[in-house]
Amino acid sequence: xxxxxxxxxxxxxxxxxxxxxxxxxxxxxxxxxxxxxxxxxxxxxxxxxxxxxxxxxxxxxxxxxxxxxxxxxxxxxxxxxxxxxxxxxxxxxxxxxxxxxxxxxxxxxxxxxxxx
Amino acid sequence: xxxxxxxxxxxxxxxxxxxxxxxxxxxxxxxxxxxxxxxxxxxxxxxxxxxxxxxxxxxxxxxxxxxxxxxxxxxxxxxxxxxxxxxxxxxxxxxxxxxxxxxxxxxxxxxxx
Numbered sequence: 001x002x003x004x005x006x007x008x009x010x011x012x013x014x015x016x017x018x019x020x021x022x023x024x025x026x027x028x029x030x031x032x033x034x035x036x037x038x039x040x041x042x043x044x045x046x047x048x049x050x051x052x053x054x055x056x057x058x059x060x061x062x063x064x065x066x067x068x069x070x071x072x073x074x075x076x077x078x079x080x081x082x083x084x085x086x087x088x089x090x091x092x093x094x095x096x097x098x099x100x101x102x103x104x105x106x107x108x109x110x111x112x113x114x115x116x
Numbered sequence: 117x118x119x120x121x122x123x124x125x126x127x128x129x130x131x132x133x134x135x136x137x138x139x140x141x142x143x144x145x146x147x148x149x150x151x152x153x154x155x156x157x158x159x160x161x162x163x164x165x166x167x168x169x170x171x172x173x174x175x176x177x178x179x180x181x182x183x184x185x186x187x188x189x190x191x192x193x194x195x196x197x198x199x200x201x202x203x204x205x206x207x208x209x210x211x212x213x214x215x216x217x218x219x220x221x222x223x224x225x226x227x228x229x
Contacts, residue, residue, distance in 0.1 A: 006159075040154075040203045042221045090159050104150070105217055107159035 003027050006091050006108035013081055013115055021076045021111045023091030032074040033092040033105065036060060043090070049074060081115040088112050118143045118213045122206050122220035129196055130228055137191040137223050139180075139206035147210030149173075149182050149189040150217070154203045163191075163204070201227045 004025040013019055025032065034047040035058075045058030049068040063085070064078050074093075078085055091108040123138040141149065151163040151173070164173030169184035178193045189206060206220040 040222065040224055043160075043205070043219045045216070048216070092160075104162050104165065105160075107161065109159045 004091060004093055004106050004108040006089075006111050008111060009109065010112045011114070013113070015082055015115055017081050017115075019078045019081055019113070021089055021091075021113070023074045023076070023108060024072050025074075025091075025093040025106070026072060027093060027106065028071065029093035029095055029106075030071070031094045032068065033094075034058075034064075034066060034074070034076050035090040035092065036062065037088045037090055037110075039088065047076065081113075083115045086114050118147070118208060118210060118218045120206050120208055120218055120220040122204075122223050125203075125222070125224035126226050127223060128226045128228065131198055132195045133227075135191070135193040135196045135200075135225070137204055137206075137225070139189045139191065139220060141187050141189065141206075141208050141218075143187075143208055143210045143218075144212050145210055146184075147208040147213075149180070150207045150209070151178070151180055151189070151191050152205045152207060154205065154222075156202070160205065196225075196227050198227045198229050201225055 007022045030051045032049045035043045036046050037043050044060035046062040047066040049055050055066050064076050066076050089111045092105045094105045119142045121140050148167045150165045152160040153163045154160045164175040166173040166182035172181045180189050180191045203222045203224050205222045207217045
């Protein structure tokens with residue numbers, strides 16, 4: 001069982017509101033990720049982190065921002081939500097990648113965001 | 117660069133049918149290969165993985181063999197159940213992508229009773 005938690009699971013907010021999606025993991029993993037996914041569709045990496053005070057942008061441009069002040073916590077913030085941000089956001093974590101380690105990524109259950 | 121190609125879905129089968137979902141990859145060296153599954157309304161879970169050529173990953177009746185010669189990692193199950201209905205993602209991780217996971221587009225599997 002993966003110990004990675006996301007809140008809220010479901011959220012409906014109005015356009016222009018600020019929203020923070022929380023993600024916490026208790027596995028002590030250094031690497032954490034945020035993916036954006038429309039239902040049943042491809043995963044798009046939007047942010048990742050190698051460890052505390054490290055944040056990198058992923059393959060898909062996103063208006064969101066992230067922070068990594070503590071190993072276990074990797075929140076994602078949208079300063080001004082728009083309907084185009086409506087999607088599922090998946091947080092994930094893994095151990096630091098080593099050759100042959102397999103690099104298994106553990107996912108949270110996802111946060112479904114609807115912006116109206 | 118690295119890439120993963122999966123067969124397009126949806127794949128629709130009857131219960132107890134044999135399942136194959138094709139996955140081929142492009143990468144240099146010896147990447148690790150994965151299958152993840154996403155049940156409706158949930159996040160992704162690791163289904164199985166293989167870290168070197170000719171390894172076979174297996175879990176919950178699913179199997180996939182790492183074939184270096186054909187750069188493939190096809191997912192198979194001998195007898196599917198309705199509860200196997202989900203989206204299946206093939207992925208790889210290798211040194212030349214800095215061990216970031218490279219994902220396939222996903223294949224939706226629908227099993228009818």
